[in-house]
Amino acid sequence: MKPPARWRGVAMLTLAALLTASASGAAESRQDKPPAAGSPQLPQAPAAQPVEAAPEPVAKPPAPKAKVPEPPAPPSFVPGSGSRADVRPFYFAIPAPRGQILDRAGRPLAQNSLVRRVQLTVPAAQHTTLEAYTAWLQQEIEAMHADLPMLRMPDADTLQRHYESRRELPIPVSDAITQELKLDAQKHPHALVRTEYVRHYPQGSMAAHLLGYVSADGAAPGGQVLRNEPLWQRTRGATGLEAAYNKQLTGTDGTLCLMVGNDGHVAYEQVFTPPVAGRDVVTTLSLDTQRIVESALAQTGRRCAMVVVDGYTGDIRAMASLPRYDPNAFAGGISEADFNALTQDINGPLFDRAVLGTYPPGSVFKPMVVLAGLRAGTVPAMQEFECGPTLMIDGREFDNWSKDDYGWFNARSAIIRSCNTYFYQSAMMTRDAPILYMAREFGYGAAPVLPIKTAAGSLPPRAVANGDLANLSIGQGVTEASPLQVAMAMATLANGACRPRPRLVMQTQSQRGQVGDMVTPCRETLLPVGQGDLDMIRHAMYGVVNHANGTGRAARLKKIPVHGKTGTAQWVLRGAKANVVWFAGYVETNPPLAFAVMLEGNAGEGGLSGGGTAAPVIAKVLREIEAKPSAHEVAYEPVRVEEENDPLTLSAEPGYYGMDGRPPPPPGYYPNDGPPYGYYGRPPPGSGYGRRPPPQYQGNPVSEFFQRLFRP
Incomplete structure (x- = not known):
């Protein structure tokens, strides 16, 4: 068994000393001593010598002993060629470069860059005192300042700690330098340049909340030099991916x-083991889509968020939250002042509103109420309720958002105009259990599954009281959702089969391309809605954008049908009432892209609405996708998007929707070349379609069967 390396070095030095001492003693014992002074010189008889032996030479008096000078030290030291007592070994860990974070096309969102730091080696003659050490360093920096103006004197604490524990090692005298440096070794023999890896985000603040930032991993190298301590500060992921x-x-x-x-110079250096870079993380983000999403949000100048997802796979193509921050500020270590400025900013630039912010969804929740009534059989699609500016429920007046809507609305008309009073009455017929069940099936009230932290929002456990039920029907009260949850609910409507699980990361891969940690698309739950009911909701959301009286006309495209739902809700912002506005839906590309955009209003600010404030924001994104579909990895067949202009409010005369010559939806809108269950015709006798008297809001009209069926 071989002794450790440090023991072998000591053994070699000891053995060499012993061998040198032994050789000197043997040489002295072989030398003839000179005759004593004053002794008689007697002739000596010749001694008998062997015939073959050579005559013994006459002994000469020994020369006076002189100290033999040591041979000069070699300019460098090579392990295995011997041992030297004038060098000291240090073993350092070379921090490995972190893997990259890439978009779905392999374009970098987070990578590494090289920075340089100038270091000075202080000669051993200046190690006597801290004052001498400091004076030499100051003099050398001033002499080099003409060639390297970025040099600076270390602060007093850093300099003292370095002198006390690691004065033999070079000391950094510059901050991180990004440009290439070349030093003249003859002109500056004590200077050297050390190269380090630093995290770099080439897109700046883009997708900052998703990517996150890095922070220091452990204490910075200092104090006594430890074996395998890092050459520079290690980093670790602090937030996000x-x-x-x-x-x-x-x-x-x-x-x-x-x-x-x-003497302080580096006699030899060798990389025993090269560092191995980490694995790359491939995300589902599209850099082009992310760029236009963040550009559209930035133009609003508001606190806002937007999510764009693939309606089939749940892949998050873009997700942004504003205000944002630049993660590059954290890469090299952020100052305390800058960090405090971020954390104390009242607008919360470090807060990811897209996944952690929860807001009342407002009218974007209304499709859940319609689908619950259709599934429970309590409110058919053609059921009409009188839509007015207010409705009295249990002695409390509940308002409609519009004071101009009057008449009888069915489900489609109510969604197109977002009539609150229709949904109050519809919810009174359906009650809370079916509505809460449908909302949960679409992902409300549960945190989306992502590698980063997400919020679950909230749903009431029950809404038995009529007032609570009225608030639930319009997405108010305790009901809250994040923009990601709303976008995934729209993705469920877009694919018409299931609620897909959101996917942010596709896979990881090594630097050689070996794939691992694959995340395959999967579904959360099957859609508990029949095809006819689904078609009705889709057509109503089509009218929100493409009807002459739709609330979301600002998002209308000429070549691609857009389905959407506007929303305006009230919430409390820092103790004062404020509005939050929404626009959510999907666009009929291949694959369909579902989206949700949310903008926060300020306390006391009026004039905000989902159709007038939020819809124009998503329109900028959709028009860019329409103009450059390949850049966003979608395709579509250009069609003429028909504008609907049929009257939404029916006259008081007997009759049914679709009997007065109004145009049907555009050809090919329904997959079976026809609307569901006679949607544009007189309903069959006894079907229950048509007008009914307003419900009695003091009681519970739902049968015990449905109460048992939808019991939470």
């Missing part, structure tokens, strides 16, 4: 050996 995939992104450190002489 940097933290969620920190294990995969973190590589394996290398090992560097430095042999430093007593």
Whole structure:
């Protein structure tokens, strides 16, 4: 068994000393001593000598002993060629570069860049005192300032700690430098340039909340030099994907050996083990889509968020929250003042509103009420309720958003005009259990499954009281959802089969392309809605954008049908009432893209609405997708998007919707070349379709059967 390396070095030095001492003693014992002074010189008889022996030479008096000078030290030290007592070994860990974070096309969102730091090696003659050490360093920096103006004197605390524990090692005298540096070794023999890896986000603040940022991993190197301490500060993921995939992104450190002489120069250095970079994380984001989403949000100048997802797979194509921050500020270590400025900003630039912000969904929740009534059989699609500016429920007046809507509305008309009073009455017929069941099936009240932290929002456990039920029907009260939850509910309507699980990461891969940690698309639940009911909701949302009286006409496209729902809700912002506005839906591309955009209003600010404030924001994104579909990895067949202009409010005369010559939806709108269950015709006798008297709001009209069926 071989002894450890440090023991072998000591053994070699000891053995060499012993061998040198033994050789000197043997040489002295073989030398003839000179005759004593004053002794008689007697002739000596010749001694008998062997015939073959040569005559013994006459002994000469020994020369006076002189100290033999030591041979000069070699300019460098090579392991295995011998041992030197004037060098000291240091072993350092070389921090591995972190893996990249890429978009779905392999374009970098987070990567590494190289920075340089100038270091000075203080000669051993200046190690006597801290004052001498400091004076030499100051003099050398001033002499080099003409060639390297970025040099600076270390602060007093750093300088003292370095002098006390690691004065043999070079000391940094510059901040991180991004440009290439070339030093003249003859002109500046004590200077060297050390290269480090630093996290870099080439897109700046784009997708900052998703990517996250890095922070220091452990204490910075200092104090007594430890074996395998890092050459520079290690980093780890602190938030976002940097933290969620920190294990995969973190590589394996290398090992560097430095042999430093007593005079302070590096006699030898060798990389024993090179560092191995971490794995790359491939996201589902599209850089082009993310760019236009953030550009559209930035133009509003508001606190806002937007999510765009693939309606089939749940892939998050873009997700942004404003205000935002630049993660590059954290890469090299953020100052305390800058960090406090971010955390104390009243607008919350570090807060991800897209996944952590929960807001009352307002009218974007209304399709859940219609689908619940259709599934429970309590409110058919053609059931009409009188839509007025207010409705009295249990002695309390509940308002409609519009004071101009009067008449009898069915489900389609109520969604197109977002008539609150219709949904109050519809909810009184359906009651709370079917509505809450439908909302949960569409993802409300449950945190979306993502590698980053998400919020669950809230749904009331029950809404038995009529007032609570009225608030639930229009997405108010305790009902709250994040923009991601709303976008996934729209993705469910877009694909018409299931609620897909949101996917943010596709896979990780090594630097050689070996794939691992694959995340395959999957569904959360099957859609508990019949095809006819689904078609009715889709057609109503088509009218929101494409009807002459729709509330979301600002999002209308010429070549691609857009389905949407506007929403305006009230909430409390820092103790004062404020509005939050929504626009959510999907666009009929291949694959369909579902979306949700949310904008916060300020306390006391009026004039905000889903159709007038939120819809124009998503329109900028949709028009860009319409103009450049390949850049956003979608396709579509250009069609003429028909504008609907049929009257939404029916006259008081007997009759049914579709009997007065109004045009049907555009050809090919329904997959079976026809609307569901006679949607544009007189309903069959006894079907229950048509007008009914307003419900009695003091009681519960739902039968015990449905109460048992939808019991939570």
